[in-house]
Amino acid sequence: METENMVLLDVRPLLAQKQDPFKQIMEMVNTLQSSWGLLLITPFEPVPLYTVMQSKGFVYRTERKSNNEIHSYFEPDPLSVKNLAKEPECNFNYNDETFVSLLNTFKGKLHEVDVRELEMPQPMLTILEALEHLPEEHALLVHHKKIPLFLLPELKARNFEYLIYNKEKVEILIFR
Template identity: 45%
Template structure:
């Protein structure tokens, strides 16, 4: 991957303020020409972002330094975008009905106070050990954009109940 026309974004300051850099990253991605390469500088490998952009026709490379700095590069290979997007819809009736179906078979976790990327990794770790026929009930502070395609890929469904602007309840279960 040639690093001519490199556009670099260090997301560590954004994350350290407790914000999600997804919007800023995607604004840059949507403006990238075929000759430009996006470099994301972070303290961890952005696996969900890598997977999302690979599905949209990007090639990637990740370099990790001994100092714990991770450089991930994205280069457009095609103009085609994936039409297979996964979105989260708020349907309180479906949430309540499904929640009732899992009473007694729920694992509950609260990830609202965790730093990125811990909410996502915690949820994925819990889903790995979730017994068949059970659901994961998650207290979260926002829609987990990077988690959604991962859940779809792993054949999970997700419903949510919005309690306030900074409090969502997620119900995650096998499709």
């Protein structure tokens, strides 16, 4: 991959302020000219972003420059047609009764994980690890501080369904 025709975006300052850079990354990607790529600088390998960028028609490679500097190069894949979807679809439910009813269908088969206090990328890694060990016909209830946009395409790719409850708290019910 060449580093010419790359737009640079360093999201370490945002992450240091505990802000999620996903929106800024997608805004940058959506403004790229068709032959241009993105050089993203992060303090950790942005594994959750790989699926999103591949769905948008990019190939990637990552280089570790130092302990807190990772360079990820995303450039257009000439063999792929870009999927220009802006963000993954979200299944939101603001009806308390419906959410509680669905929770009750998994009574005795509900596992919980609380990732509200974890630093990125640990919430996503913790959730995916819990899903790896989730028995058939069981569900995972995730207590999160925000809607994890990077996680949603991963759930879809792994054939999980999810329901997001986002009122005074964010809870995600993940099941098959």
